[in-house]
């Protein structure tokens with residue numbers, strides 16, 4: 253579900269007409285496919301309104317800001333809608349805020365700076381044009397809240413004014429036209445074609461929370477490495493037979509680990525085989541599981557000097573050279 | 586090429602600045618008092634370099650020549666790098682600059698006379714051989730036909746026989762140096778990867794054949810040339826691809842023509858890795874398999890990277906490169 257944020261109600265008029273909606277609060281409305289939020293003007297108001305809604309409405313996964321803005325006449329055209337790429341902020345002391353946000357719109361080429369105070373002169377506007385050709389009053393704040401709540405963020409700005417001149421357009425007179433143009437831009441927003449991760453869980457397996465995380469990570473990495481889609485990859489998996497679904501899952505995960513990094517998998521297996529021979533109730537040799545060092549660890553329980561000598565004698569046959577070679581990636585073919 | 590050229594007031598009469606501005610006479614120019622008021626003033630997303638790249642011409646203040654990190658270079662000599670530029674016009678997916686600067690805009694410093702003075706000072710204070718590297722924060726040759734700084738360095742290094750200068754590049758742009766007098770203490774080093782890796786990961790850099798031809802041309806003119814096989818990126822056929830690359834090199838030059846070859850396996854700081862994930866989420870390189878290594882960097886497993894280094898080193902020896910020509914870089918083991 254998306255939430256569409258407008259500073260003023262007039263900017264949203266076409267959206268109200270586009271789909272039946274019901275009022276939830278005086279400034280929040282719900283239609284079939286989206287919420288409409290009227291945030292009021294300025295960053296403080298935008299932050300408060302959006303935070304309140306996102307904190308209480310988990311079904312929202314994307315925030316879309318639509319509204320009017322002023323543009324640099326050399327880089328933007330009046331009465332055009334621009335999809336926004338990066339959002340900057342000019343603070344109340346007129347310094348630029350270091351933090352910026354980027355929208356999920358990969359096609360966007362225009363940036364916006366949200367200003368705390370209204371721009372009074374062309375000199376002030378020119379300073380901001382160094383960073384972006386579009387100026388507004390809310391977008392950065394909405395992007396900031398969206399990021400905090402881990403929501404996708406999109407932004408469209410309709411250029412209603414020349415930023416180097418005093419604001420003159422009577423928004424009221426052309427509000428309907430502006431809103432219709434914004435609605436058009438919104439309707440042309442590409443829909444998310446991402447595969448639902450639930451579709452990528454193979455049938456007949458039972459995953460714990462940790463196993464599911466690991467499975468998803470492995471699936472993603474192997475698909476990247478092999479340059480195939482996750483669905484194609486799943487189709488190429490062999491069938492694993494085990495009595496318990498959990499054992500089946502373990503077999504699948506082991507298979508995927510091997511698939512992702514056959515070299516390291518093979519090293520670990522051979523190290524495990526070697527160390528298994530030196531593992532019993534009172535003696536255990538283990539290697540550094542990160543494989544980042546040559547360190548070997550010996551755990552030994554003994555009851556007397558003779559017992560210790562006996563157990564240490566067991567280690568005479570430990571193939572140190574072979575283990576070191578494996579840890580250093582040598583002679584592994 | 587540039588969305589804007591920003592020029593510091595104090596360098597606007599500089600000869601190099603005038604040449605650059607003339608060369609890019611279609612780009613709008615703006616004069617500024619200090620580059621620090623603009624560069625990294627806001628966080629500008631890295632990939633904005635594709636559509637909105639600014640060029641800043643400035644004077645570098647503060648320390649101009651710095652000691653390199655440990656494990657840098659061929660021998661035990663002191664190694665320094667000097668800063669004559671920030672950022673790069675190329676776009677290699679693994680580039681550490683994407684996590685290093687908060688803006689992709691290119692800053693070219695034009696006070697080479699001061700950089701050279703500092704180099705001379707260090708040279709005079711150092712009793713033994715000393716190395717100076719260009720290109721820690723940019724490609725040394727990519728824009729050199731326009732910036733034309735290298736003749737000044739040639740003059741300086743001709744008077745410092747025990748000081749070595751390394752220019753490092755992924756370009757084939759040798760226009761600005763090929764007619765200079767080759768010096769035995771200036772090495773032009775080319776980073777080479779397999780043809781498929783260059784196509785997949787080194788966007789906008791020179792194709793492999795162009796780099797090899799440029800090397801051949803310099804060698805024929807008597808220049809000293811080095812090679813960096815760095816970063817090696819794992820594929821199922823990585824060793825055979827490097828074997829092929831070494832064979833291909835022999836069509837352009839002989840082992841005796843090469844001053845040194847360094848070999849390094851891809852590695853990232855955590856910050857850079859996060860940036861790579863953000864900027865290139867579909868890159869096959871992210872299939873890794875990566876782990877956190879002994880120094881908290883993101884690397885392949887230690888056995889795998891040692892195996893890769895050794896296998897490629899051995900292919901070089903088979904092709905006739907001597908032991909003292911080949912060194913393994915940035916790896917503790």
Ligand code: SF4
Pocket residue numbers: 672673674675676677679680681682722723724754755790
């Ligand atoms: S050539 Fe070097 S500096 Fe330039 S993008 Fe590639 S890795 Fe980075």
